[in-house]
Amino acid sequence: MTTVQDFSGYTPTWCPGCGDWGIGVAIKGAFVKLGLDPSSLCVVFDIGCSGNMNDFLNAYAMHALHGRSLATALGVKIANPQLPVVIVGGDGGIYGEGGNHFLHACRGNHDVTVIVHDNSVYGLTTGQVAPTADKGMKSKSTPFGIIETPVNPLVLAVTQGATFVAQTFAGDVNHMIEMIKRGIEHKGFSLINILQPCVTFNKINTYQYYLPRVYKLGLEYKPEDQREAIGKAMESTVEKFPLGVLYKVERPSFTDQLPQLSGKTLVEKTYDLAFEAFEEEFI
Amino acid sequence: MKFLWKIGGEAGFGIMTTGLSFAKIATQSGYHIFDYAEYPSLIRGGHNTYDVLVSDEEVWTSQIAIDMLVCLNKDTYTLHKSRLKESSIVVYDPEMFEITDNVQKISVPLKSMIKEAKAFQIMVNTITLGASAGLLGADEEVLYGMIETQFAKKGEKVVEYNRDFAKKGYDYILEHYQAMVTPILKKRSQIETKLVMTGNEAFSYGAIVAQCRFFSGYPMTPTSNVLTQLAGWQEKSGMVVRHSEDEIAVINTALGASFAGARSAVATSGGGFALMVEAISYAGVAEIPIVIFLGQRPGPATGMPTWTEQGDLLFACHAGHGEFPKIVLAPGDVNEMIEMTAEAFDLADIYQTPVIVISDKFVCESHKSVPKMNVDLFSKSYQPNRGKLIHEVPPEKYLRYKISDDGISPRLIPGIKGSFYQANSYDHIEDSHTTEDGELRKLQVEKRGRKWDTYLKTHYKLPTIYGDITTATHVFIAYGPNKGSIKEAQKLLKEKGIETAFIHFTHVYPLDRQKVRDIFAMTKDKKCILVENNSQGQFGKLLAMEAGIEIEEKILKYDGRPIYPEEIVASIK
Numbered sequence: 001m002t003t004v005q006d007f008s009g010y011t012p013t014w015c016p017g018c019g020d021w022g023i024g025v026a027i028k029g030a031f032v033k034l035g036l037d038p039s040s041l042c043v044v045f046d047i048g049c050s051g052n053m054n055d056f057l058n059a060y061a062m063h064a065l066h067g068r069s070l071a072t073a074l075g076v077k078i079a080n081p082q083l084p085v086v087i088v089g090g091d092g093g094i095y096g097e098g099g100n101h102f103l104h105a106c107r108g109n110h111d112v113t114v115i116v117h118d119n120s121v122y123g124l125t126t127g128q129v130a131p132t133a134d135k136g137m138k139s140k141s142t143p144f145g146i147i148e149t150p151v152n153p154l155v156l157a158v159t160q161g162a163t164f165v166a167q168t169f170a171g172d173v174n175h176m177i178e179m180i181k182r183g184i185e186h187k188g189f190s191l192i193n194i195l196q197p198c199v200t201f202n203k204i205n206t207y208q209y210y211l212p213r214v215y216k217l218g219l220e221y222k223p224e225d226q227r228e229a230i231g232k233a234m235e236s237t238v239e240k241f242p243l244g245v246l247y248k249v250e251r252p253s254f255t256d257q258l259p260q261l262s263g264k265t266l267v268e269k270t271y272d273l274a275f276e277a278f279e280e281e282f283i
Numbered sequence: 284m285k286f287l288w289k290i291g292g293e294a295g296f297g298i299m300t301t302g303l304s305f306a307k308i309a310t311q312s313g314y315h316i317f318d319y320a321e322y323p324s325l326i327r328g329g330h331n332t333y334d335v336l337v338s339d340e341e342v343w344t345s346q347i348a349i350d351m352l353v354c355l356n357k358d359t360y361t362l363h364k365s366r367l368k369e370s371s372i373v374v375y376d377p378e379m380f381e382i383t384d385n386v387q388k389i390s391v392p393l394k395s396m397i398k399e400a401k402a403f404q405i406m407v408n409t410i411t412l413g414a415s416a417g418l419l420g421a422d423e424e425v426l427y428g429m430i431e432t433q434f435a436k437k438g439e440k441v442v443e444y445n446r447d448f449a450k451k452g453y454d455y456i457l458e459h460y461q462a463m464v465t466p467i468l469k470k471r472s473q474i475e476t477k478l479v480m481t482g483n484e485a486f487s488y489g490a491i492v493a494q495c496r497f498f499s500g501y502p503m504t505p506t507s508n509v510l511t512q513l514a515g516w517q518e519k520s521g522m523v524v525r526h527s528e529d530e531i532a533v534i535n536t537a538l539g540a541s542f543a544g545a546r547s548a549v550a551t552s553g554g555g556f557a558l559m560v561e562a563i564s565y566a567g568v569a570e571i572p573i574v575i576f577l578g579q580r581p582g583p584a585t586g587m588p589t590w591t592e593q594g595d596l597l598f599a600c601h602a603g604h605g606e607f608p609k610i611v612l613a614p615g616d617v618n619e620m621i622e623m624t625a626e627a628f629d630l631a632d633i634y635q636t637p638v639i640v641i642s643d644k645f646v647c648e649s650h651k652s653v654p655k656m657n658v659d660l661f662s663k664s665y666q667p668n669r670g671k672l673i674h675e676v677p678p679e680k681y682l683r684y685k686i687s688d689d690g691i692s693p694r695l696i697p698g699i700k701g702s703f704y705q706a707n708s709y710d711h712i713e714d715s716h717t718t719e720d721g722e723l724r725k726l727q728v729e730k731r732g733r734k735w736d737t738y739l740k741t742h743y744k745l746p747t748i749y750g751d752i753t754t755a756t757h758v759f760i761a762y763g764p765n766k767g768s769i770k771e772a773q774k775l776l777k778e779k780g781i782e783t784a785f786i787h788f789t790h791v792y793p794l795d796r797q798k799v800r801d802i803f804a805m806t807k808d809k810k811c812i813l814v815e816n817n818s819q820g821q822f823g824k825l826l827a828m829e830a831g832i833e834i835e836e837k838i839l840k841y842d843g844r845p846i847y848p849e850e851i852v853a854s855i856k
Contacts, residue, residue, distance in 0.1 A: 010716065038703040044539070047708075054705055055716050060697035061705035062542055063717070064535065065565050071532040075539025075547070076697075078523050079497055083543070083698050104528040260521050266496040267544035267696060269521060275662045277519050278491055279655060282478035283307075 002037045004028045010055040019170030019196030023117060024053055026176035027088070031059075033181050036084065044073040046089025046098070048124045049198075050117035053088055067097025074110050074254075079266045081255040084184055085112040092122050095151050096131040102153075106160035106189055111253035113183040113190045116153065117170075119198040120205050127201030137204065154233035157191045158226060158247045164190035165229065165247040169214050170197060171207050175243060182245065188253045195241060210241065217244035224249055284339045286467045287346055288415060291332040291363065292355025292408070294322060301408040302333025303479070303650065304429050308416055309337045310479055310652045311425050313471030317767070318650045319345040319845065324504070324588040330358050337467060343616055343651065343767030347849045351418070353411045354379075355393075372463070374414055389418065389460055396451055406448045413452025418460065421468035423453060476655040482646035482764075483550075485617040486576050487512040489624025490548055491520050492662045495574070497540035497547040499525040499533045501555060504588045505644040506578035509550040530555035534562040538571050542706050544672070544696040546628055550576035553595045554585065560602045563637050567607025569706035570684070570692070570731070572631035574624070575639045578647040581843045590843030591644035593764065593816040599639050600792040600825060608690075608734040610638045611792035613763025617651040619789060621658060625665050630742060633670035634734050635694055641791070643816065645845040646764040670694075676701040682713040686726055690733030739795045746802065749773060750784035757781065757855060758806045760834055761814040762788040762822045765846065769814055772851035781855060784809075791822070794829040803832050812855075813837045816846055 007028040014020045031041070038058040045051040047066035054063040060083075064072040069087050077085045087094075094102055094116050105112070120133040128141035132153065136145040157165045164186040168179040176194060183190035195214065197206050221244070223229065229247035255261050263269075288305060292298050299320060306316045317336045323329035334345050351372040354360045357380040360373065364384060367373070373386045376393040391414055393407045400406070409430070416426040427446050434442045456464070480488070487509050490498065500510030514524040523540075527533045533549050541547040551559065556577050566573045577599055581592035600611050610630050614620040624640060631638040671693045683704040685692040692713075695702060709717040710724045718724060750773055752758060757776070759769045766787050773783045786802065788794075803811075813823040813834040818841040826832040838854050840846045 039698065039700045042543070042697055045705075054707065054709075058703055060703045062539065062569070063705055063707045063709060065561055065708055068531060068535040068562065071527070071535040072539040072542075074525075074532075075497065075499075075536035075541070076543045077539075078525065078536070079540035079543035079545035079547075080698060100528055101532055104532070258523055260517060260523050266523060266540065267698075269496065271494050271521060273491065273520065275492065275659065278488060278516060279478055279658070282480050282484065283311075283476060283655070 001035070002032055004032055007031055007038060007058050008056070009058045012056045013052065014049060015200045017199040018049070019119065019194070019198070020049055020053070020117060022170045022173050023115070023176060023194055023196060024056060026173050026180060027057065027115065029173070029177040030180035030184065033177065034184060041084040041086065042076050043086045043088060044069045044076065046087070046093035048090040048093055048122070050088055050090040051093070052124070067093045068101065069093060070098055070105050070114060071101040073112050074105060074108070077110055077112050078255055081111070081261055082265055086184065087112060087114045089114070089116060091116060091118045091120065091130040091132040091153070095153050099131070099151070103156065103160050106157050106162040108254040109161055109163050109188045109251050111188055111255060113180070113192065115180060115192045116194060117196045118153070118193050119196045119202055121198050121201045123198050123201055134204070152233060152236065153191065153193055154246060155230055158229045158233055161189070162191050162247070163188035163249050163251050164245070165233070166191065166245045167193045167195065167241065168243050169195045169210060169241070171210065172243070175216070179245070186248065188251060213239050214241045214243050217242050217246070223247050284467070285342070285346070286337045286350045287334060287348060288337065288351045288353070289332060289334045289349050289363065290353040290355065290408070290411065291330065291359030294325060294329040294331045295327040296331070296355060297405050297408040298331040298333050298355070300433065301412050302335060304412055304433055305415060306335045306650055307479055308421055308425055308429050309335065309468055310477045311429065311474070312421055312468045313474040314339060314468065315341045315477070315652045316479065316650065317342040317344055319645065320648065322589050330362065332359070332363070341652070344771050344848060345845070346771070347847045351415070353415060355407055355411065372418065374411060374418070387463065389414070389456070389463065391452065391455055402448070409445050409448040410452035413449035414456050416449070416468065417453040417456030418464055419468040420464050420466040422470040425470060426453065477652040478655050478658055479650045479652050480617050481508070481648050481650050482617060482620050482642050483508040483578070483648065484512060485620035486550065486624050486640065487516070489621040490628070491516065491522070492621065492665050493625040493628035494546055494667050495522060495548050495628060496545040497523050497537060498549065499527050499536045500550050501527055501530050501533050503552045503555045505580055505647040506550040506552055506576060508648070509576060530558035531562065534559040534573070534575070537573055538562060538566055541571050541573055542697065546572070546632070548574040548576065548628070550578070552578050552580050553582045553598070556595065556599070556602070561604070563609070564603035564605055564607065565708050566637045567603055567609065567731070568605065568710070569708055570635040570694070571706055572635050573637050574627045574631050575637060577639055577641045579641065579643040581841070587843045589644070591816060591845050592841060592843060593643050593821065596641065596762070596791070596821040597824060599641050606728070607731055608634060608636050608738070609792070610634065610636070610738060611641055612638065613641045613789055613791045614646070615763055615766025615787060615789060616646065617653050618657060620646070622661055623789065629668040630738070632672060633668060633691070633742070634738060635670065635691060636734060641763060643764045645816070672696065674699065683715045684711060684713050684727060684730070686713060686730050688733070689737040690730050691737065735793055739793060743795050744790045745795070745798055746786045746788040748784055748786055748802070750782070752784040752805050755782045755784035755809060757783045758809045758811045759783060759785040759814055760811060760826070761785070762791045765814050765816065768846045768848045768851060771848035775848055775852045776855060779852070788822070791825065792829070794826070796830045799826070799830040799832065803830070811836065814846060814851060815839055817841055
């Protein structure tokens with residue numbers, strides 16, 4: 001059995017009180033609960049305060065380019081579908097710079113788990129607005145308030161082909177552990193959107209802001225219903241934030257549909273090809 | 284013997300398939316070919332042409348002078364008549380236009396033959412294929428065999444239908460122009476099996492030979508065919524081919540697969556390559572092997588998508604922010620493309636860094652015949668060299684970026700029990716954790732930098748010299764895809780009594796300064812001429828930068844068309 005300590009690398013450099021501390025603990029907790037060890041999975045980090053977890057978490061990892069963590073992770077999964085692949089990034093990297101990759105990864109139902117630190121700001125560059133920021137939010141890059149309306153990642157995921165969409169809150173470690181664990185266990189594309197207060201640069205979406213506005217989905221909620229899920233995901237427009245699994249359906253994952261991967265992984269495979277078979281068409 | 288056959292007509296009328304069929308009729312009759320197609324960036328309408336140069340010897344390029352022009356419309360004649368001579372044969376339909384020039388006219392009533400048979404207009408290309416085969420003395424069986432292979436997938440009915448139309452053309456010639464038949468395609472007694480391959484197909488085949496296991500792409504002329512070719516082969520190759528959402532995803536996904544331990548590659552052209560550049564830099568610092576195939580076309584921006592140019596060499600050599608080692612290879616023909624593609628995968632694995640294989644539309648999309656035996660000899664003897672890839676955790680503490688004399692550190696396949704590390708895009712220390720420590724950073728910069736030296740000492744290949752540099756008065760200097768036209772120009776110049784040599788670079792970046800200077804020391808008192816398909820002489824600039832060699836005289840062409848041997852000959856005074 002592994003322990004949280006086995007996954008603990010350098011001491012984190014996050015601000016005191018940052019939601020990332022809780023997320024960091026929850027990720028390690030979920031890995032332990034799943035019986036994983038640092039050699040048995042691959043974590044692909046985006047760039048930002050969230051991505052800085054690369055040095056705080058022990059695992060085979062890529063600290064990819066900003067916005068490209070998801071695109072990079074798909075390659076790891078295709079080459080070695082036996083390796084659990086987890087992506088850790090922020091709302092800027094996953095929904096902004098990497099928005100295109102996010103849409104298409106949902107479509108492909110790639111069997112990876114995306115953990116998004118959703119704090120509505122770019123923390124590491126000192127507090128400019130992120131794509132999830134509410135309309136009108138003032139920041140250094142939008143001194144008169146942001147003109148765009150926020151992206152709704154949950155609706156995007158539910159409608160674009162993701163098969164597991166959950167939301168959780170950085171103030172509730174146990175709930176995060178449960179959501180991350182279920183997301184990794186799910187066969188297919190899983191999104192865990194984590195509402196994460198940035199205590200330094202976001203003075204609006206604080207713990208105090210979220211606490212009265214988040215609520216847990218009850219046992220009666222049926223996550224198979226896409227319309228229900230869209231309805232729940234839209235509640236952010238009235239400042240209500242459902243926590244739990246909003247949407248979960250079964251559909252073959254991308255790699256499950258590739259006959260080339262039915263036996264060994266691309267990494268293990270040995271080839272003894274008859275080149276004549278590739279030459280015929282050129283004669 | 285050299286004979287240039289050219290067909291032209293409206294886009295969408297099957298010019299491409301007819302051209303390739305003609306080329307294969309020639310190779311199956313025992314000849315060598317090189318072909319070249321021109322087409323605008325649209326699907327219907329516009330003017331398409333397809334040239335096939337037939338020879339009894341191996342050929343590497345096309346030529347200006349047309350020996351036979353097959354006109355499926357009037358444009359074909361008016362646009363290309365300047366390339367005709369008195370002896371040129373012109374196949375045309377007098378119902379479409381009349382010819383008053385002094386050429387060998389072969390009138391075939393294409394329109395009325397179509398009308399009579401109540402056939403689709405597109406069948407004219409099959410009639411003219413038959414007529415061409417007839418006029419050039421091809422064996423009837425070779426012609427029909429070709430039709431059969433071409434349409435086999437569409438069923439016996441379609442095969443028969445096309446065979447009938449090819450026969451109409453063939454018979455028409457024998458009946459009306461028996462006296463004009465020349466034995467250009469007469470079946471030879473000894474026929475060596477040849478492969479008719481484009482540069483794109485050669486890259487794809489090379490990737491198969493090299494056991495590339497993951498390929499991602501996004502369609503872009505002139506390398507879209509690499510994506511479709513490899514995608515079509517997945518069942519028998521076992522490779523996974525992914526058509527990604529954009530070129531940024533293309534290369535990052537390939538880097539993920541490569542990190543996981545699978546040989547990976549991508550293909551693109553200038554615009555797509557531009558989108559990949561940040562990830563090339565990531566591959567450099569995180570030391571992830573990747574093979575990038577770059578088929579150049581005229582830029583800037585969208586440029587002239589379906590034409591040819593060599594405007595991206597300096598961009599390729601310098602692609603990526605920051606300083607990191609990179610290798611650029613430039614094959615000159617189909618044979619070199621197969622072998623250097625496999626070499627690129629080895630170099631990427633050995634040096635754990637990006638390797639770019641650079642070409643242009645002219646080589647990417649032109650077919651060249653190559654003896655099958657030569658290809659087989661290579662593919663059957665090739666063994667991948669994966670460098671310092673390890674499958675077991677070493678007994679001492681494993682350090683992904685361990686400082687080493689050759690600059691290369693052992694690369695452990697992720698997922699192996701007992702260790703972990705990261706492919707870190709940040710500056711990092713030996714164990715792969717991030718650092719901002721100046722001294723430790725320097726150690727890694729120097730470690731990566733030593734890969735340049737190791738490459739130059741171990742795997743760098745000097746240019747090939749064609750001709751005798753000691754007796755030559757003129758020396759051509761060029762890289763990669765210009766090989767064919769220069770070699771042909773050398774022959775033509777020799778016939779005129781001018782002795783030339785040609786220094787052909789395939790390993791274009793980095794260059795070994797001293798060794799290259801030693802070669803150029805032999806060119807003192809010779810007239811050195813740089814030949815390039817661009818306006819700035821980019822390879823010349825690279826030579827100046829890397830080896831301090833300046834070449835004053837240049838033959839540059841940048842109208843989107845390839846450099847023809849005749850043009851090189853004409854510029855030699």
